[in-house]
Amino acid sequence: MVLQLPRRTLSLDAPVVMGILNVTPDSFSDGGRHRTVGAALQRAREMIGEGAGIIDVGGESTRPGSAAVGESEEIDRVVPVVEAIRRELDVVISIDTMKPAVMRAACAAGAELINDVYALQAPGALDVAREAGAAVCLMHMQGQPKTMQQAPHYDDVLAEVRDFLAERVAACEQAGIPRSRLCVDPGIGFGKRLEHNLALLARVDALAAGLPVLIGVSRKTMFGELLGRPVGERLPGALAVAAIAVWQGAAIVRVHDVRATADAIRVAQALREFRKAK
Numbered sequence: 001m002v003l004q005l006p007r008r009t010l011s012l013d014a015p016v017v018m019g020i021l022n023v024t025p026d027s028f029s030d031g032g033r034h035r036t037v038g039a040a041l042q043r044a045r046e047m048i049g050e051g052a053g054i055i056d057v058g059g060e061s062t063r064p065g066s067a068a069v070g071e072s073e074e075i076d077r078v079v080p081v082v083e084a085i086r087r088e089l090d091v092v093i094s095i096d097t098m099k100p101a102v103m104r105a106a107c108a109a110g111a112e113l114i115n116d117v118y119a120l121q122a123p124g125a126l127d128v129a130r131e132a133g134a135a136v137c138l139m140h141m142q143g144q145p146k147t148m149q150q151a152p153h154y155d156d157v158l159a160e161v162r163d164f165l166a167e168r169v170a171a172c173e174q175a176g177i178p179r180s181r182l183c184v185d186p187g188i189g190f191g192k193r194l195e196h197n198l199a200l201l202a203r204v205d206a207l208a209a210g211l212p213v214l215i216g217v218s219r220k221t222m223f224g225e226l227l228g229r230p231v232g233e234r235l236p237g238a239l240a241v242a243a244i245a246v247w248q249g250a251a252i253v254r255v256h257d258v259r260a261t262a263d264a265i266r267v268a269q270a271l272r273e274f275r276k277a278k
Helices: 037-050 071-088 100-109 125-132 157-174 194-201 221-227 235-247 258-277
Strands: 002-004 009-011 016-022 052-058 092-096 113-116 135-139 182-185 214-216 252-255
Touching: 016 037, 016 258, 037 052, 037 071, 037 258, 052 071, 071 092, 071 100, 092 100, 100 113, 100 125, 113 125, 125 157, 135 157, 157 182, 157 194, 182 214, 194 221, 194 235, 214 235, 221 235, 235 252, 235 258, 252 258
Parallel strands: 016 052, 016 252, 052 092, 092 113, 113 135, 135 182, 214 252
Antiparallel strands: 002 009
């Protein structure tokens, strides 16, 4: 399996680690650490050395309760970082944004993948993605970041998330974005209670519909609820989920802790391949 990028392909024959690079002052776990271009570039370099195949640059926090950022400010945060990474490092760059103007600016600066928690639903987003030739990750979110955790409700979370993603894939195809450029993300923690997250993570294999699946659970609140752990002590839970997701066929795992996750999913993939061969 491959993901088509503007001028090359990303092989997904083995799971790929997407390293999170937040250039924001208010990310829930690492806000403010990588706000300068130099600090962001150094962190990108470190993550590549630890095994990241994608660097996901974000300039607006989407944690529950987070406030929106203006598009000009977001562009000012992310574009210099994307340009610096593209200039100095050979890695796939993803832009984590909901805003078409930010997508356009970041792709012009060298981003090859649009990681959109709003699944290209913003007016003009489909056109920007098509014109840029970028790959796209379509994520499910119930509600908006500021209010999404207030009262999430589903009658059948697996079916509803799967149907939403299928609808967004169809919208992309109708807009001229081929399936070869698409991957999907069930949006763990985005408008979902613990039981909803567990239901989705237990059936990652049912979400794919022939497309690569991205899973992002790094340091999330579900581990605080499930294990009673603060943000800095959630890595073991996240590694367990990453390994189980890869066992079910997840293609991309989005994380802060690259080295540990790369090791965990490499072991999980080796066991999965060995089992398939028998």
